[in-house]
Structures are given as C-alpha cells and as structure tokens.
Amino acid sequence: MRARSVTIDAVNARKPTRAAETADATQEIAMPSATERRPQAPAFAQLRRRRTGRLVAGVAGGVAEHLDLPVLWVRGAFAVLAGCGGAGILAYALLWVFVPQGTTAERPISVRERQQGLGLILLGIGAMVAVGSLIALPTWVVALLVVELVGAAVVWREADESQRRRWRQGARSGVADALFGGGGRSALVRILAGASLVVVGIVVFLVGTSSIDDVRFGLLAVAATLIGVAVLTVPWWVRLVRDLNVERASRIRSQERAEIAAHLHDSVLQTLALIQKQADSEREVRRLARGQERELRNWLYGPDGYGSDRRAPVEDAPATAFAAELGRICGEVEDVFAVKIQQVVVGDCDLDERLTAQLAAAREAVVNAAKHAGVAEVSVYAEVESAQVSVYVRDRGAGFDPDNVPEDRHGLADSIRGRMQRHGGRVKVRTSPGAGTEVQMEMPRAAA
C-alpha cells in the first residue's frame, strides 16, 4: 500500500521535477559564452518584448510569458494601474524602453484578443483621464499630455521597427539611421508627425501656462526643447548601449571560435594528416585515431576540459588525480597494445602512496589483459568510496588456469599481488580457461 502511494506521488511529481531541473540548468549557465556553447540547454523564459501578436509594443505579452499568466490579466493590470495617476502607462513606457525585443516568432494574435486589448487600452486611458480630472488637473492639460504621449509613442514605435530591421541587417547605427531606420518615406512621415506632435504639445502647454514673464518663458522653452530632444534621442542612447552588448557578445564568440579552431588544428587536423600519410598501416591508423579520439573527448568533456563550465579557477580545485591518472594509464596501454579499453570511473580522490601502488598494479593487470587475453576490448572499472578504492580489470578472452601458471611468470604474483599486499590491499583473480579474466584490486584509503 505504502509502495503504491509512493509510486503515484512520484508520477505526479514528475512535472515539477522537470521544471526544477530546468531552473537548475539555467543556474549553471553563468557565463554568456556558456549559453552559446550549449544552445541545447533549456532556456528560461526571459523577459523579452513580443515581436508578433502585439498591440503596441509587445510589453504586456512579454510580461505575461515571463510570469506565465494570461495576457488579458497583464493588460488588465496595466489598465487598472493607468487609472492610478497614469502609473500603468509609465510602467509600460519604462518597460518598452528597457526591455529588449524578443527574437523568436510567436503565434499570431486573434481578432477577439485584439479587440479585448484595444478595449483595455481605451479603458486605461479613460480611467487615467477620469482620475486625472478628479484631482483637479484641467482637462486640456491632460489632453495635451495625451497628445504628447501619442506623438512620442509614434516616434518610438517607428524606432523600434527600424531596430528590428537593423538586427536583421546587422548594420551599425548612426543617429539618423536610428531615427529614420532606412524605412523610406513612410518612416520619415511618421517620425516627423510624432516629433511635431511632441513639439506642438510642449509649445501649447507653455503658451497656456506661463504668464508673460519673458525670462522665465525663455528658460522654460529652452528646458522644454532640451527635454523634447532628450525624449526623442532616448531610443538612440538605449540602442548604443545594446550595440555595445551585442558587440561584446560577438567578440567573445569569435574568441571562442578562434580557440576551437586552434585546438582542432593542433589535434584533429594534424592527426588526419598523419593518417593520410600512413594509410597503409591499419594498426598505426587505429592507434592514431584512438589516441586522437581520447584526447578530443577529454578536451570536450573532461573535468577541466572545454565543455565543462570553467567557473572555478583551476588552482583552488583540489588535484583530483586518481581518475585522470587511471585514464592516462589506460590511454597508454591502448596506444601500445592496440586494444580498446572501456574505462568507467566513479568518484575521484587525491593520489597518495597506496593509490599510486594500486595504479601501478592496475596498469600491470590491464597490460596482462591486453597481451594475453587476445581480445579487442578490456573493461576497467574503478570506484572511489570513502573507505576504499576498488579497481576491476576484466576481459572476455582466453583466461587461464591459476594453478598452471609457469614459475617464471612474475607479472601477477609480483607486480599485482605483491604490490597491493605490501600496501595493505587485497587482490582477487577470477579466471578459468575460456571464460575470461577479472582482476579485482581493493585498497583501503588512508584515514584522511
């Protein structure tokens, strides 16, 4: 009964587990370069404005995706906030400025959703005007503010689209390019319309409010113009910062590319050239290919290899040498005796005198298997536990009768058994003619 309930719980737990795993994977990706290197790592839903299926700038949609909520709720929240002294509109504008646009294409927007969204926008503006007029702002001021906002929005929207084009073309942007975006006549018209709306709004606002104090009027006009210019060039500034980021990312990428190219040149290409020269000798080709595979594998997936996340500097990582050393030994034997060694290591630890002896014994066992078993593959399994380190060397080859080993053969007796026993370890050999051989070597670990 207990067991069954656990199973059902476990099945239910499957989905959250996967979500947690995704989050975990994202945490591991600390460096931007790591993201690029492993594009298959599940991407966390970053806050990005939508490109398609948007009403104004895709902010609400982006936020909805980020928070995993229905778009309608987010739009509604913006509308309600807009009633609170225009906070919703301010928030929307700020998000528009600072959140980069997404790059993926999503589903298109449905008619009903568009209608709902437009309704909410009107509702929000209505609420803002209503609340605004309640707190004694003259309606015409509000109207002028709305005119300005609409003008700015038109300019912004245009800049946004040009930005998208720029992403596609990958061109660097100048001021003019940023504002006009190479969008031709219609873009120019829209920019001018937006700019003039802003200017008209500001001028009318000033003419209406300032009583005829000339100096103050002059100052205000200058300030208003400066603000207007600042507002109009904000897209350009923001874009400048983004350009810098893009450039930095692409520089990192090209550095990585250069590093990979250099490595491949030093390893794989050299080996392939050697193989071409020695194509007649099958044994030599195999040896080269195997050595190269091992080296490249280690470079890609090894503990301090290229593919592992190099977040910790190497010097404060302890010298976990046992696994690496065993790998080196297996590689050597592979090269010398032209056999494949399937090597699995669980855990790792520092080397000490005992483990060095064990490694030497293991080497002898692997060499024996490679020499005498007459097989193409040898399995080596090592496990580091808190109390002891075990190494198993196994082949499925000829095997032998332990009682019939000639007196003059010292490999097993001295190099393996003797070495292990001198350091307090144990050796077991299981073999019989035709059934292969397995040498088990266990070494207790020094009390650390």
Added chain:
Amino acid sequence: MLIVTGEATAEVGESRPVRVFLVDDHALFRAGVRAELAAAAEQVEVVGEAGSVAEAVAGIGHYQPEVVLLDVHMPDGGGAEVLRQVRSKNAEVVFLALSVSDAAEDVIAVIRGGARGYVTKTISGRELADAIERVRAGDAVFSPRLAGFVLDAFSEGPNSAPVGDPELDLLTPREREVLRLLARGYAYKEIASELFISVKTVETHVSSVLRKTQLSNRYELSRWASDRRLV
C-alpha cells in the same frame, strides 16, 4: 512503466521487425547506423530518420515508430528537447539514447527526460539490434558507462546534500550491486549467475534504477557535480 504490456505479449508469437526511427544531426552517422542495422533486418526495420529537433518531432508523429534512437547532442535543444516535445503526445514511443558524449550531465538529462536506456556509438550493430529489442519489450538498457554515471549521481559522498524523499533518492544495496556489475562490463546473464538471481530479476532491478533516475529530485545532479569537484 508506460509500455503497453498487452501489445508486447500479443506479438511474441509473430516476429515482426521493430520499427525504428533514427535521430542524429550527422547524416553520415545515420547512414552508418542504417547500414549496421540492415544486417539485422529480421529484428529491426528503420522506418525514418531526422537531423533536427523539429524534423524529429514531425517524423515521429508521422511514422509512429516503436523505438526512437536518439542522439544526445544536437543543435536547438538536443535529445532532451525531442523527449519533452514528443512524450506528451506519443507516450507509447520508447526512446533509446545513442551517444558519443562523455558528459554525464547530458546523458543523465536524457535518461531523466524519459529515455529507456543509453548505449554508446561504438556499439556493434548486433548489440544495438538486441538493445532495441530489449527496450521495445519494456526493459532498460544500460551501458557500463551509463551505469557509472548513475552510480556517480547517486553516490553518497561526504559532501552530499540532504535528500528529499529517501525512498526515491537512494538505490537499494542490491540495485547498487547490479549497477556496479554492469559498470564492470558484465552482461545481464552474467550478473544473474553472479548474484544467484534470475535474469528477469536483474531486469527488474535495472528498471527500478531507471525509474528512480527519472523521478529522483534535482539534488542528485548538483550533488553529483559538486562531489566530483570536491571529493
């Protein structure tokens, strides 16, 4: 276990080849696997292949294969992404990871995503055909290397984090023993005679290890990583 056992037993009498779908981003490798499997045509039939995640999802939906041979490393998401997209729709398709990768994180991710086994790309055609039949019948297929990865992931190192559900998070001594023998290069039959149990029991142990790997909480993986660096 999502395998429809009724269907499996119904087909024991007639030996129809298993319908296999290949997913790997290297066309040359797919061609090689096809050629290797052609030698075992009475066991296995390759019905289609795909070179990307999107193609794989579409192809698996279209051909309805019984077993999918899945590469771990692919652009735009890899094997884990294919699993995520396909398993919700076609729960009865069985996945077998076939990888050259030595990165335990990648392989374990695919196993946790729901693959029924993992074999390396140096496997021979005959062994691959057998492995395909075994996962088709509902067994889990572990290569020595995967057994090593799993032992590593579940190892109780001195720095291990506290575990959530002990029943799920720990391997029984017997399962550990079976895995250890697998890692040492033993075949299921040899494990059975070594431990004086039936092959069926070995398969049960391996399946439950697989289930625990798929359901265990996320501590293992991070623990595994930290153990590896700190021990």
